[in-house]
Amino acid sequence: MAEFTMELNDEQKEVRDWLHGFAADVIRPAAAEWDEREETPWPVIQEAAKVGIYSLDFYAQQYFDPTGLGIPMAMEELFWGDAGIALSIVGTGLAAVGVLANGTEEQIGTWIPQMYGDQNDVKVAAFCSSEPDAGSDVASLRTRAVYDEAKDEWVINGTKTWATNGGIANVHVVVAVVDPELGSKGHASFIIPPNTPGLAQGQKFKKHGIRASHTAEVILDNVRVPGSCLLGGKEKLDERLARAREKARQGGERVKNAAMATFEASRPAVGAMAVGTARAAYEVALDYAKTREQFGRPIIDNQGVAFQLADMRTQIDAARLLVWRASWMAINGRPFTAAEGSMSKLFASETAKKVTAQAIQILGGNGYTREYPVERMHRDAAIYTIFEGTSEIQRLVIARTLSGMPIR
Numbered sequence: 307m308a309e310f311t312m313e314l315n316d317e318q319k320e321v322r323d324w325l326h327g328f329a330a331d332v333i334r335p336a337a338a339e340w341d342e343r344e345e346t347p348w349p350v351i352q353e354a355a356k357v358g359i360y361s362l363d364f365y366a367q368q369y370f371d372p373t374g375l376g377i378p379m380a381m382e383e384l385f386w387g388d389a390g391i392a393l394s395i396v397g398t399g400l401a402a403v404g405v406l407a408n409g410t411e412e413q414i415g416t417w418i419p420q421m422y423g424d425q426n427d428v429k430v431a432a433f434c435s436s437e438p439d440a441g442s443d444v445a446s447l448r449t450r451a452v453y454d455e456a457k458d459e460w461v462i463n464g465t466k467t468w469a470t471n472g473g474i475a476n477v478h479v480v481v482a483v484v485d486p487e488l489g490s491k492g493h494a495s496f497i498i499p500p501n502t503p504g505l506a507q508g509q510k511f512k513k514h515g516i517r518a519s520h521t522a523e524v525i526l527d528n529v530r531v532p533g534s535c536l537l538g539g540k541e542k543l544d545e546r547l548a549r550a551r552e553k554a555r556q557g558g559e560r561v562k563n564a565a566m567a568t569f570e571a572s573r574p575a576v577g578a579m580a581v582g583t584a585r586a587a588y589e590v591a592l593d594y595a596k597t598r599e600q601f602g603r604p605i606i607d608n609q610g611v612a613f614q615l616a617d618m619r620t621q622i623d624a625a626r627l628l629v630w631r632a633s634w635m636a637i638n639g640r641p642f643t644a645a646e647g648s649m650s651k652l653f654a655s656e657t658a659k660k661v662t663a664q665a666i667q668i669l670g671g672n673g674y675t676r677e678y679p680v681e682r683m684h685r686d687a688a689i690y691t692i693f694e695g696t697s698e699i700q701r702l703v704i705a706r707t708l709s710g711m712p713i714r
């Protein structure tokens with residue numbers, strides 16, 4: 307097990323500086339344009355693919371870094387550049403993790419490369435769990451997958467919503483109900499291969515922030531996929547379902563709300579994205595406060611401004627420490643006995659919202675305009691307290707974990 311460390315090693319520092327260069331030179335200058343266009347920034351993703359940032363190799367290298375700091379370091383730098391563009395770059399990785407975590411070796415080898423495409427023909431992937439009536443309450447999913455034994459095919463029907471890259475993805479990963487009696491234990495994940503008939507994009511959402519990231523409904527109308535598209539395979543699913551039925555018969559384990567568990571491992575990564583956005587806004591505000599003069603002196607000469615910056619930086623550093631701790635615990639298989647993953651996401655996302663709002667205040671009228679980036683950063687930051695489990699759900703997870711009580 308790697309020791310917990312608060313310092314990146316030399317190799318990680320090198321990667322961080324390389325990512326920072328890409329974020330500063332390629333992502334940040336493109337941010338305002340793609341925010342206004344509200345479209346996937348394909349040229350930036352292509353550029354990221356060319357240099358090796360948009361690739362399975364890069365993502366896997368960070369994901370399996372034994373110190374646990376690879377992913378948080380990478381997320382912080384890319385999202386420091388711009389949250390919408392960065393989400394377009396890492397969104398595929400989030401879908402790929404679903405396959406890495408649950409898929410067989412053959413499924414991993416077949417589908418993950420198709421999620422990324424190649425440098426000359428870049429593709430993206432989508433992870434589709436949320437539905438119009440199943441957001442926080444993931445256990446109430448309605449999308450149904452039924453096995454057609456004669457053809458060894460699954461038939462999937464339902465409507466997914468809020469899917470990042472939904473409808474424009476080459477490969478979609480869809481969570482569906484295979485046994486409605488079992489709540490979230492009766493769910494399974496399926497690969498929907500490229501160009502499968504019956505899958506269509508529904509409404510594309512016009513959003514408050516992260517507007518360079520495509521978010522849409524995905525409609526599944528009698529989508530047929532081969533048996534090999536069930537992640538983990540049928541045998542494993544049947545065993546899992548049999549165990550869950552047995553437990554349900556014994557009246558044992560309460561069927562948990564899946565939102566409490568599904569995203570636990572990816573929560574520190576979202577916390578790291580929030581740290582990146584918060585740090586970006588703080589840096590703009592610090593520079594501005596040192597150069598903007600009122601009453602014949604820089605505004606940072608006023609404690610009222612300087613103390614805000616002191617609080618902003620303190621909270622950002624505290625958020626990063628929680629994120630790094632949770633990431634280290636996750637990669638080293640330490641159980642989150644105090645819901646440390648949720649803690650890191652809760653604190654970092656609330657920090658990003660607060661810090662970006664303070665940055666607008668410090669920039670005054672300029673902060674409120676699109677001439678300066680903090681207005682965009684504040685709009686972007688609002689997503690962190692919503693996706694991958696809202697702040698309220700994180701508090702629920704933490705409180706339940708600490709108390710062992712079924713707090714509602």
Ligand SMILES: Cc1cc2nc3c(=O)[nH]c(=O)nc-3n(C[C@H](O)[C@H](O)[C@H](O)COP(=O)(O)OP(=O)(O)OC[C@H]3O[C@@H](n4cnc5c(N)ncnc54)[C@H](O)[C@@H]3O)c2cc1C
Nearest residue numbers: 433434435436441442468469470521692693694695696698
């Ligand atoms: C831009 C964007 C991208 C997204 N990307 C994806 C994606 O790629 N794939 C995917 O599957 N999903 C994605 N999501 C969905 C996201 O995870 C959900 O929006 C989120 O889980 C919240 O669900 P909801 O929007 O239905 O809100 P609801 O669950 O309806 O919640 C509404 C409010 O009620 C509160 N609330 C609900 N239950 C409780 C409770 N028990 N106690 C206290 N408060 C409660 C919530 O905290 C929230 O404030 C994305 C969402 C957005 C906005």
